[in-house]
Amino acid sequence: MVVTPTIYKVIGLMSGTSLDGLDIAYCHFQKIGDNWSFTIPVVESIDYTAEFREKLKNTVQLDAASLLTFGNEYGIWLGKQVKKFINRHKLTIDFIASHGHTVFHQPDIGLTYQIGSGQHIASSSNQKVIADFRTKDVVLGGQGAPLVPIGDQLLFGQYDFCLNLGGISNISFQLEDKRIAYDISPVNMLLNFICKQIDLDYDHGGQLAHTGKLNPVLLNRLNELTYYKKPFPKSLGYEWFMNKVIPIINNTNDTVENLLHTSVYHITEQIANSLKETKKENSTLFITGGGAKNHFLIETLQERLSKFSKIIIPDENSIDYKEALIFAFLGVLRERNEINCLSSVTGAKKDCVSGVVFYP
Template sequence: MSKLIMKNIYHSIGLMSGTSLDGLDIALCQFENQIKNNLSLWNYKIIKTEFIEYDQIWKQKLQNAHLLSALELKRLETEWTHFLIENINKFVLQSDRFDLSSLDCISSHGHTIFHQPLIKNDRRNQVSEEFGFTFQIGNGAMLAAKTGFTTVCDFRQTDVALGGQGAPLVPIGDELLFSDYDFCLNLGGIANVSFNKNSNEHEKSINSRFAFDICPCNMVLNYLSNKIGFEYDKGGNLAKEGKINEKALQKLNALDFYKEDYPKSLGREWVEEFVFPLLESQISNTNKIEEIIIKDLLHTCTYHSAFQIAESIKKIELNSLSKSKKKVLITGGGAYNDLLISYLEQLLPKIEIVKGDKTLIAYKEALIFAFLGVLRLREETNTLASVTGATKNSCGGSIYLGESELPMLSGV
């Protein structure tokens, strides 16, 4: 890896498949490293992007993957990896303006099937689990073999092994690529926030970067929208036709997770255990027409997300000595939900809400996973203990060498 460590410019393809199950994000990115005043600074450029929407068959397969047997799950992983390979190879062929011989790696997040890190707080009034685990499908060896490019994957495993949450991983990218913003807020299937505790530019470091999952966001909104025939609530328009269900809102806000201190993370399992049953009880305990109920719940959950986000940011702000107006960079699909953004602006009047451009909104996570792969190749920290609660920072990710990296063997 020595030839990679010494480089200043890297090219990486980031792959991201998230909890919202909308599709696969592919981003070809360039990263330039510069040393100024003994500080390592990074600049990025998104060269080309592609979004591969999941059809209903893939959505069902991924949504129900956690119910499969071990054999069935392994078959699904192989099938999904072939799906990745097919689309990466198409993407590469269509990138004729870029010399792919300079591509350093494919950096794949995979698709999360299980995420149950070590429970440090007694969330369910049970004894804390002795071991945490996380599992993302996506066979890195197959990706490297079938594309010919070095592949980095399995980014969360090392951190979980060190007692961390294995999430969120994006904050190292927020710190090194988006330090101009006080908060980086991602509105995906789960809403999460990243921030640096030190407001003084000279005191900032990767070890003062913190982040945590705040609340469910698009995962719940999509779940409700599907019940009345919509893939998602475009612009928050369905929710706008409803009104807040105060009883449901109180129950949502009373969930124990919101009382816990960070670091903390959320997964599909928690949403299915605590949020979906709560919403289903509201649907079954009324004589109203289902569409009206769903639109009320959509409005309720949209406000709930905005409220929890605002409360989290306000708590962080209370501990800040800086009196300058703070800026929040918003990315992820929820940035297009006008009702959600409107509530955030109402609840955070002293915070400047900045939405990224269209490319950044859609591909920020793919961009940062492309960056995590570069940091892994350089053997530099790409996972922060201050964020995840692990015993130490780590350089996570498994590396599978592509054709150009394989040593030539003779006499075998």
């Protein structure tokens, strides 16, 4: 008798540090033998209003009661968005897997906190929810990040390196028998912050950055940040960006074009340094995230890497929704009680099955 492998139908939710909106990805996963496959039949991105974006950005400043209240409100909002998405596309799903929106990420003091209460998502969507994927790893002494590498390993293992260019850049690769991953530098978090000076949400295609000139003093100040000298495992959060990077930008008197141009050089230099340290020549570099659409950034990175890596940029759904896809996949692994958080990546005492289940 032939047993048909189970197809998991999951909605992945992702709100990243670049604060551009909520990504919703309806995903199908199937395992045949040792190999996982996936499709992404339906996706949507819901832009945050300027007011909502500002509120999310300032969550780090809220008092405890206000933060918890807003976290619950945000969970209700997430649940309502998913309910509309399900009804609009007439979907049947097994559960929702939600990353939440990171407010605090200070693993060195045992703290990571994402708003978007799983219980409130479940109750307002009337669906089972798996959320809070980071806390368990931090309790085990890990960074609680990055979590995407298990998906890189099992869904995109044909590439030597997986690089995500979101609010923060992170890289994932196999080193002998272990998956290694860590955050490299700010990307869209930095570029979008600069664009706000002229009331732009972002630099479309890197056009403004392309017209700028290099500011060597700024480049040196950014490159000298102590984070870049730390060994992995390591991860970044918005607080670090706010405390270490924003003051450098605010104290640099230059045009937006030059600030963007120099920041692109900084970002690509840090990525190139990280890749070259591995000494994997003639490798394939799979790039996703919003930064993959910044043509100037990609061209500058290719120049820096020269013949070291072949850059592969996938279809638009994979660029935009890879993180939502992988959080959906983390939910599937949690559902199967299989490891979804790697100690080789986070520095925790052991691998773990992470995620908390909530029912409506």
